[in-house]
Amino acid sequence: MIQERQRLPSGPVGLPVVGYSPFLGQHPHKAITKLGDKYGSVFTLQLGVNNVVVLNDWESVRDAFNKDAFLGKPLHSAFTVTTKAKSLADENGDVWRDQRRSALQVLRDLGFGKGSMEERIIDEISYLTKCIDETTGEPMDIHEVLIPSMSNNISHLVFGHRLDYNEPRRKIFDKLLDEASSRFSIIGMIAMSPVWFSKIFFKLGNIVNRSGFDAMVSIFESEISSHRKSLDTNNKRDYIDGYLAEMEVRQRKDPNTHFTRQRLL
Template sequence: MEFLGMTTIFLLVCISCLLLFTTWRSISQKEKQPPGPIALPIVGNLLQLNPWNLPESLKKLSKKYGPVFTISLGPQKAVVLYGYDVVKEALVDQAEDFSGRGSLPLIEKLFQGTGIVTSNGETWKQLRRFALTTLRDFGMGKKSIEERIQEEANFLVERIRNTHERPFNPSNFLVHAVSNIICSVVFGDRFDYEDKKFLTLINLLDENDKLQNSIQTQEKGNGHSEFTVETLSRSTLDLFLAGTGTTSTTLRHGLLILQKFPEIVEKIQKEIDHVIGRNRSPCMADRSQMPYTDAVVHEIQRFIDFLPLNVPHAVVRDTKFRDYFIPKNTMIIPTLNSILHDSKEFPNPEKFDPGHFLNANGTFKKSDYFMPFSVGKRMCAGEGLARMELFIFLTAILQNFTLKPVVDHKDIDISPFVSTLANTPRPYEVSFLPR
């Protein structure tokens, strides 16, 4: 009896240990989070990162910790996704899990989570659906929007012509022209470039925090509606910021790059003369017959890498990703520069080369790695508009003018000013010589 008793106790202990081990292993596997550098109290990994070139810091960390790793931005943890495969797997294959918007103090202060870009959950879904539907109703993707861009391109060309070949910084011209497209959609008409209200509106884009904080009225009669005056106003602001700053900056950077490579401009203009001529406005139907120009526009967007770290995402629930567990609401940084500057897809990615988007026979070459507008549920809602603007504005300018830099083209620095959120071109002046 004593032997049986000891055997029973031994078996119970073994079973208990086995159960404890299984439970511990299950919990351990569930809570295995992505690796990363050791974080210090309060400051996290901020002392280990270069705030002036965060993309380069993350590139170095990816070499040590792999394509999925964790950093601490102060007390806030963020999971970095580095490379095409992991970004696609997260934002496309597990799109719903990664559809949240990450929180950054500056963005929170400006938008307070109420616009299309920064909102989450049902608010975001309804506002995005409303914006896309409304833009389609106003002509997004239809001939009417294209006609508005063509009209504005003509005004821009005439404004440039009136500079009479004097060198100037084209930044304001481009901002005004691109912004007028959004104005024509939101307000029903464009503004004259010297219109005081229009100039005030442009200036207010830089002071949007005060402007938005002044809005207090909400929709009456429906306490659960997402369509309050505040959310709609901030959504309109999103359209102006995204629809003005990003496209005009891309055009401004593109014109700087093209000054450095006059041989590229010559090829574009030869294609323009062959397909369009000098007597009609460029249209989107021309793009399929202009593979070189199309490749140059794509290469400009790839090269400048406007949003190197993307706009931060967040997981909306506890998420299993690859072999890792990511807790709900964790910020996600799905880096775009790791994709746009992938050396396997784009040989010599630091070099500006339209050949990155051309086949050997000169036809246009598509690439899944081309995602300057991000990808998945949070990709830029205005991608179609931006693509039309970039092609028509740039083609119209080069149809009418040749670029003359104020310095030797070999001395032009086309590398962007690198920042945490957005890359911008260096200031410059240029003369536009009529063709």
């Protein structure tokens, strides 16, 4: 830890095990901005047992993300400590670069960022406003319809179709999204802990809704199987179609390609 720190930019000294985390207070972003006044736009913080290099202004972030060295991801994260399966979420280096390039191309082909995507969003908003109108002015929990409305835009992009608000699969997605948003802060703290502690915590703690996660994977598996049966490489309907088409091309050239069904999941 000490030798690693000596190779990194200077920064404040923290405490053993917890690092500088206790001094960040309730508003870490403000504390980090203030540290930038003393240590500059690039400095090091020890968060838990990990040394973290902070990029504290736009220029530093832009310069860093233009360099391949910054494409790496932590070797141990909430994803890697709970499963041995490789996914796009924890890829690094050339594999990540190739997967990202392909994903962006598929999204562009589907109209991501263009007028056609805007039309889908407007269409989904019409379903949302209809649900609100049906309350006839009575108080309602907007959260119950806002979450499925937002995630349906993702469903349409990935699956090629929306899911009705009362659809059981829709409810599984929404529940997991709701749980994830409320637990991100906990996951962040655990990520600063030693790997052995993270593994124990994720396995024994109620951080990951395993049954819900497995149900979501099952839904994706079903969608992928359905897409494979009806796949037309000349008419890509959604992201799954685009990935499967690219996967077929890659596997014909190289049976050991990193474009696999597992990474699509």
